[in-house]
Amino acid sequence: xxxxxxxxxxxxxxxxxxxxxxxxxxxxxxxxxxxxxxxxxxxxxxxxxxxxxxxxxxxxxxxxxxxxxxxx
Numbered sequence: 001x002x003x004x005x006x007x008x009x010x011x012x013x014x015x016x017x018x019x020x021x022x023x024x025x026x027x028x029x030x031x032x033x034x035x036x037x038x039x040x041x042x043x044x045x046x047x048x049x050x051x052x053x054x055x056x057x058x059x060x061x062x063x064x065x066x067x068x069x070x071x072x
Contacts (some may be wrong), residue, residue: 003048006061006069014053016065023064024049031057031064 004023009015015037017022024046027034033054040048053061058069 024034
């Protein structure tokens with residue numbers, strides 16, 4: 001099971017967290033303006049990635065992460 005989440009991060013930004021390897025690949029390939037805010041490792045292996053996303057792309061982020069953004 002993968003874990004995806006979106007939340008508001010200051011004015012004009014969202015943060016998105018995922019453990020889905022395929023979603024991480026898609027974001028890195030297609031969303032060059034989404035910045036990697038943090039990488040999470042366990043025993044030397046990547047387990048999750050947190051992205052900083054412009055608020056204007058909220059709907060695209062909700063579709064990619066398959067969740068609704070919280071704190072709106």
